Amino acid sequence: MQKTPSIAYNLSGWMDTSPEVRPAVNDNWQSRRELAAALRRLNTAVLTRDVPTELLQSVTATMQAEAARIEANEVVPGTKAQAERNSTQHGQLPDIFYEINPASGQSNAIAPPMHIWQTDGRVHACVTPSWSYEGPFEHLHGGIIALLFDQVLGAGQRITGVAGRTGTLEIRFHHPTLLNKTLHLVAKVDRVVGRKKFMVGELWADDVRTASCKGVFISERNWPDAIA
């Protein structure tokens, strides 16, 4: 029988129902969002500017010093450890997951970041990948497309009410996907067979479907004790 997730691991509320990105839950997360945005900006600038070597070396020294200032603080690694703090600063698991996920986390500089929301039994997402995510000339890297699909289909499987891990992702790349353009993804549950959730999704650039994906997500045996 399915158990009700404990408060600490309850992910209800993680998924947005609006195309608008929700505000950060406190000043700490808002500041993390702003720092992540600055880091993304710096990364894209370094990758796309003809920068003199001396300037690169100077910025590196500054960044090393800034990294050391952050590293001097207490280590709380990962979503689980942060949720177990159950503190006002860290927030609850849905808040933490929302902020630090590598595909959609507003506070994770690695994330493009993609915004995901659920409506009408489907999951939608939008994202505008910068030059930082280039694969073939002027187009989005296929591995990044796989990341986006994994996240959107992975979020969508939660419509069934049970978390699960990605078993299989099968992606068909129909057309190259441009960078620096707002992309839309949509996914839904195709069918559920036992612990297997079969998901389907599409990636759209304007009215062009550039990729589609089928995914199988396997529900946790011991949900909610195991967290995907």
Ligand SMILES: CCCCCCCCCCCCCC(=O)SCCNC(=O)CCNC(=O)[C@H](O)C(C)(C)COP(=O)(O)OP(=O)(O)OC[C@H]1O[C@@H](n2cnc3c(N)ncnc32)[C@H](O)[C@@H]1OP(=O)(O)O
């Ligand atoms: C709290 C949750 C948080 C979530 C936050 C929301 C957003 C999340 C967004 C995050 C998104 C990112 C998410 C991520 O990045 S998840 C990270 C990437 N994925 C992994 O690391 C998974 C690694 N693999 C495993 O852990 C296990 O192999 C799994 C759990 C997948 C199955 O091991 P388990 O021992 O449990 O399975 P079973 O052997 O009893 O088989 C059960 C059934 O499943 C069928 N099967 C087995 N394997 C596969 C397969 N690979 N494809 C298709 N089907 C497969 C099998 O034939 C059988 O079917 P049947 O014979 O019954 O018909």
